[in-house]
Amino acid sequence: MKVAVICANGKAGKLIVKEAVERGLDVTAIAKSEIKSIAPAFVKKDLFDLTREDLKGYDIVIDAFGAWTEETLPLHSASLNKLCNLVSNSDTRLLVVGGAGSLYVNPEHTLCVSDGADFPGVFKPLAAAMAKALEELRTRNDVKWTYISPAGDFQADGERTGTYILAGEELTLNAKGESVISYADYAIAMIDEATAGCHIQERISVVAE
Numbered sequence: 001m002k003v004a005v006i007c008a009n010g011k012a013g014k015l016i017v018k019e020a021v022e023r024g025l026d027v028t029a030i031a032k033s034e035i036k037s038i039a040p041a042f043v044k045k046d047l048f049d050l051t052r053e054d055l056k057g058y059d060i061v062i063d064a065f066g067a068w069t070e071e072t073l074p075l076h077s078a079s080l081n082k083l084c085n086l087v088s089n090s091d092t093r094l095l096v097v098g099g100a101g102s103l104y105v106n107p108e109h110t111l112c113v114s115d116g117a118d119f120p121g122v123f124k125p126l127a128a129a130m131a132k133a134l135e136e137l138r139t140r141n142d143v144k145w146t147y148i149s150p151a152g153d154f155q156a157d158g159e160r161t162g163t164y165i166l167a168g169e170e171l172t173l174n175a176k177g178e179s180v181i182s183y184a185d186y187a188i189a190m191i192d193e194a195t196a197g198c199h200i201q202e203r204i205s206v207v208a209e
Contacts, residue, residue: 001025001026001059001060001194001195002025002026002028002057002058002059002060003020003025003026003027003028003058003059003060003061003062003194004027004028004030004055004058004060004061004062005017005020005027005028005029005030005039005062005064006030006031006047006050006061006062006063006064006065006083007030007031007047007063007064007065007066008029008030008031008035008039008042008064009029009031009032009033009035010064010066011156011183012064012066012097012183012186012187013029013031013062013064013097014035015183015184015186015187016062016064016097016187016190016191017029017038017039018038018187019184019187019188019190019191020039020191020194021038021039021040023191023195025191025194025195026040027039027040027041028040028041028042028043028058029041029042029043030042030043030045030047030050030054031043031044031045032044032045032046032047047065047079047082047083048078048079048082050082050083050086051086052085052086052087054086055086055087055092058092059091059092059093060092060093060095060194061083061086061087061092061093061094061095062095062096062097062190062194063079063080063083063094063095063096063097064097065079065080065097066097067079067129068126070125073125073126073128073129074129076129076130076132076133077129077132077133077136080096080133080136080137081136084137084140084142084143084145087143087144088140088142088143089142091144092144093144093145093146093194093197093200094143094144094145094146095145095146095148095190095193095194096137096145096146096147096148097148097150097186097190098130098134098147098148098149098150098203099126099127099130099131099134099149099150100113100149100150100151100152100154100171100179100205101113101114101119101123101124101126101127101128101130101131102114102127102130102131102134102149103149103152103169103170103171103205104169104170104171105170105171106170107170109169109170112127112131113127113152113171114127114128114131134147134203138203141201143201144200144201145200145201146193146199146200146201146202146203146204147202147203147204148186148189148190148193148203148204148205148206149203149204149205149206150181150186150205150206151172151178151179151180151181151205151206151207151208152171152179152180153178153179153180153181154180154181154183154186155180155181155182155183156182156183157182157183158180158181158182158183158184158185158208159182159184160182160184160185160188161182161185161208161209162185162188163185163208163209164181164185164186164188164189164206164207164208164209165206165207165208165209166189166204166205166206167204167205167206167207168202168203168204168205169203169205170205171205172205172207173207174207174208174209175209178207178208179207180207180208181206181207181208182208185206185208186206189206
């Protein structure tokens with residue numbers, strides 16, 4: 001299985017590359033700056049400079065793009081639209097590192113995590129930008145996409161336990177009443193989905209056991 005990890009120099013991207021390589025997948029890391037990657041192949045290229053030819057032949061493209069500043073938040077939509085256009089009407093599957101703010105907190109799916117009174121105001125613009133990108137992704141019937149939301153507490157330096165709970169569109173708590181997962185365990189879930197392909201054109205979520 002040929003896998004391309006876009007924005008592979010980020011914290012999530014690096015761990016996804018590592019997990020994929022350790023599983024024996026044929027991995028290419030793609031980033032706009034040089035990185036020390038364990039991937040057998042590296043392409044130095046900005047996401048917005050990628051062409052359809054660059055991604056041709058890959059079974060899986062993993063989008064690990066992230067933007068955090070006010071002026072760059074619109075790039076969540078722009079980058080996802082760009083990648084969708086590059087893999088549209090092909091067998092290449094697009095897996096997206098998503099956000100938790102858009103997870104629903106009621107069965108009617110009318111309220112999201114980011115709507116809560118205790119949701120930090122500083123993160124609301126980011127959550128809104130990522131939610132917008134997800135809603136746009138849902139309209140792409142020409143792309144074999146899967147959007148994977150982490151738990152609410154997404155821990156960059158958390159331990160790799162090797163286990164996780166697979167959930168759906170609603171915020172899910174573990175047996176301890178927590179919504180938490182490490183980047184390392186999230187990477188496991190990402191590669192599990194890459195190899196299994198069970199949730200095409202769906203948003204799923206993961207939480208630590």
